[in-house]
Amino acid sequence: MQRYTSLVFSSSLSESLWQLGDMRCSHEAEQHWIPPPNAAALSPPHRWPPRLCAIIALAIAELNLTSPSAISEARHIETAPSPYNGGDNTTGPPADHALLPSALLDIDDELEVDVEVVRASPYFTPPSFVNDSRDTSPFPWDEAPGADTDGEDDNPAYAPPHFFPISQGLPSRAGTPRLVPIPALAATIDPRGHRQAMKAPEAAEWQAAELAELQNHTANGSFREMDRGDARRLADAHGADFNVTGCLWVYKTKRDGRRKARLCLNGVSQQEGVDYDQTYSSTLRHSSVRVLIAIQARLGLKSRQHDLVAAFLQGSLLDDEIVFMKYQPGHTEVGTDGKDKVHLVQKPIYGLKQAGRRFQRDFFAWLN
Amino acid sequence: MLGLIKLPIDQGGAGFTRSEKEPCIFTRCVGDDTVYLGVYCDNIIAIFGNDDVGLVYDVFCLALHTRWKAEDEGELSDILNICVAHEGSSIKLSQPMYIDTMVDRYLPGDKLRADKVQKTPYSLHFKDNITEALAAPPTAYSPPDPSLLAEYQSLVGALLYCSTVTRPDIAYPVAMLCRCMSRPTPALLGEAHCILAYLHHTRDLGLRYESGQQELHAFTNSDWATRRSTSGNTIQWQGCTIEWASTQQTSVALSSCEAEIMAASKAAKSTSYYRQLFEELGFAAPGPTTIYMDNKAAIDLAYNPEHHGRTKHITRRRFFICELVKDQSITVPYIPSAENVADFFTKILSNKDFFRLRDIIMNVA
Numbered sequence: 037m038q039r040y041t042s043l044v045f046s047s048s049l050s051e052s053l054w055q056l057g058d059m060r061c062s063h064e065a066e067q068h069w070i071p072p073p074n075a076a077a078l079s080p081p082h083r084w085p086p087r088l089c090a091i092i093a094l095a096i097a098e099l100n101l102t103s104p105s106a107i108s109e110a111r112h113i114e115t116a117p118s119p120y121n122g123g124d125n126t127t128g129p130p131a132d133h134a135l136l137p138s139a140l141l142d143i144d145d146e147l148e149v150d151v152e153v154v155r156a157s158p159y160f161t162p163p164s165f166v167n168d169s170r171d172t173s174p175f176p177w178d179e180a181p182g183a184d185t186d187g188e189d190d191n192p193a194y195a196p197p198h199f200f201p202i203s204q205g206l207p208s209r210a211g212t213p214r215l216v217p218i219p220a221l222a223a224t225i226d227p228r229g230h231r232q233a234m235k236a237p238e239a240a241e242w243q244a245a246e247l248a249e250l251q252n253h254t255a256n257g258s259f260r261e262m263d264r265g266d267a268r269r270l271a272d273a274h275g276a277d278f279n280v281t282g283c284l285w286v287y288k289t290k291r292d293g294r295r296k297a298r299l300c301l302n303g304v305s306q307q308e309g310v311d312y313d314q315t316y317s318s319t320l321r322h323s324s325v326r327v328l329i330a331i332q333a334r335l336g337l338k339s340r341q342h343d344l345v346a347a348f349l350q351g352s353l354l355d356d357e358i359v360f361m362k363y364q365p366g367h368t369e370v371g372t373d374g375k376d377k378v379h380l381v382q383k384p385i386y387g388l389k390q391a392g393r394r395f396q397r398d399f400f401a402w403l404n
Numbered sequence: 405m406l407g408l409i410k411l412p413i414d415q416g417g418a419g420f421t422r423s424e425k426e427p428c429i430f431t432r433c434v435g436d437d438t439v440y441l442g443v444y445c446d447n448i449i450a451i452f453g454n455d456d457v458g459l460v461y462d463v464f465c466l467a468l469h470t471r472w473k474a475e476d477e478g479e480l481s482d483i484l485n486i487c488v489a490h491e492g493s494s495i496k497l498s499q500p501m502y503i504d505t506m507v508d509r510y511l512p513g514d515k516l517r518a519d520k521v522q523k524t525p526y527s528l529h530f531k532d533n534i535t536e537a538l539a540a541p542p543t544a545y546s547p548p549d550p551s552l553l554a555e556y557q558s559l560v561g562a563l564l565y566c567s568t569v570t571r572p573d574i575a576y577p578v579a580m581l582c583r584c585m586s587r588p589t590p591a592l593l594g595e596a597h598c599i600l601a602y603l604h605h606t607r608d609l610g611l612r613y614e615s616g617q618q619e620l621h622a623f624t625n626s627d628w629a630t631r632r633s634t635s636g637n638t639i640q641w642q643g644c645t646i647e648w649a650s651t652q653q654t655s656v657a658l659s660s661c662e663a664e665i666m667a668a669s670k671a672a673k674s675t676s677y678y679r680q681l682f683e684e685l686g687f688a689a690p691g692p693t694t695i696y697m698d699n700k701a702a703i704d705l706a707y708n709p710e711h712h713g714r715t716k717h718i719t720r721r722r723f724f725i726c727e728l729v730k731d732q733s734i735t736v737p738y739i740p741s742a743e744n745v746a747d748f749f750t751k752i753l754s755n756k757d758f759f760r761l762r763d764i765i766m767n768v769a
Contacts, residue, residue: 320429320444323647326613327685328429328440328442330641330644331451332451333614334613334615336615339479340455340477340479342450342465342475343446344448344475345473346473348446350473400422400427403430403443404417404418404420
């Protein structure tokens, strides 16, 4: 029991951790988080946004795992066999973990948090029980410049753990270690998010893929750079609210081994009435596929298949439609002239809620 | 607000006509030369007779590749992971790859796989298992095991996709399993595995459409349950089914006749859709479409409002079929129960009947 941290968490905090898995949240979700009306009356954890609670919990868990035995323990958890990693681990988990439900071991992903965004949040107050001076960060992975000098990968203790060992303060459960998983982060081979891709062994390939995607977008004129101030004025001129949507990288290893990165606009950060209006677009029903094939059989016809390359990007937005997008993760939003920059989206790029509709509007009209 | 039609086109269009009944089917007809297009997002399926230079398809291809950046992926062999195979003059649609993925994921052991005997996709106790699961009260005090719930829902969801795309033969058991989505029992998970094993043994089975002029016709049937009954219907064209359904009815039927009327009205709605679609595509039926039923009383009701005393409570929308009969767009002849293939979607069948009806509905060679 001693190797688990003995920190007592409030139950609301652990509930927040459970919610976290569903959030996969954007920074906007963080910004729009509204404290409960009775926030002042509640103890501090209630006043923090759930995601922030999770981050702090993570930090505390990390700080308590830095003893050598704890590190080795954490590694045991990480390398336990699961159906997704092929179960080829011969050492197996130590006996203590036999009681872990195997579902907890499947989680093969890490939590991605943008520490800077959290810091900038007005709700951020470092918890008092974390030794927070101006020099040392409460976030163990938030390395001070030059800290990582050994040339190796990050210190294993700094890798975010997959579980938070939490001893519940309830009397009936006292002494029973409870492992709280971060749910809903499915096990995938491809990295999720820019940060993870850049830490992956094949980071160079991902970087090349990102570059290729950006070049495609540039050649296609998908978006163009704009001063933030100009963008705001443009939105005002159209009588629309000013909203800058997020974007993210989606990585995919193709069946033939090629690495592909796709820059997606984060559709959930679009605001209805500001960034989009209608999103319906029609697709072929399965019964219609059967009808077409039946027609082919009936008349003894031939069939052929065509595929539009990067179809949505071949569509176009409406004339008076303005959508702004942040810079892609891993890039600064300050231009060489020192001004804040955003992207003005000019083509229905992937992730845009109305992208399918915009493409169809052009393509179906052309077919007629 | 943003109509699809009013867009000014900078370059000339391709001259196709969009179907009103199915917005993703386009046709263009010049003389005898007709091209049908199905558009699924960025995928275009083209059905054409002749690709000689100057004919409709050739002109379309040229225009498509000039205006848009597109790839010609050759003859249609795989659309949305549905395998398209030619067998002589007929064409078969099947989903072997999807089934393989499903079996690998949900049936890792080889216990059921080794069982080579051809069996129905349900066990002898299927009905009992369903009844037992439905009878258990879904109280908060006895929630199902979360891991069972997760696996069951995931597996049945995967089976449901298969049953609606190319496999009418599992439509009935899957629809029954779907009624217990929130309260599975281990026995029901076993039934789901049974369906999966059946799919594994018959992975290449699919819908086979024949050549030649054939008319649209439909079969409808229903069971009559103590609570809500099950409608079953299938619409056949080119020797095979193009649409099928096995659904729970939305209200309680007080007589088997009423249950049949509900099922028939549902079949009539689909039939009406296909009649209109085919008319648009140039396959207008010369006369009314036949919907076969095996319930004399229901047939009488479709023609005349008889049996008032016993049918006065049935709402008017259930009598949609009567209007279509009056319009002469459908007829409802009688067919003996033994020949009504829609039985397939409403009840548990013996091995013999199951395979006989399956081979008719799916046109198994």
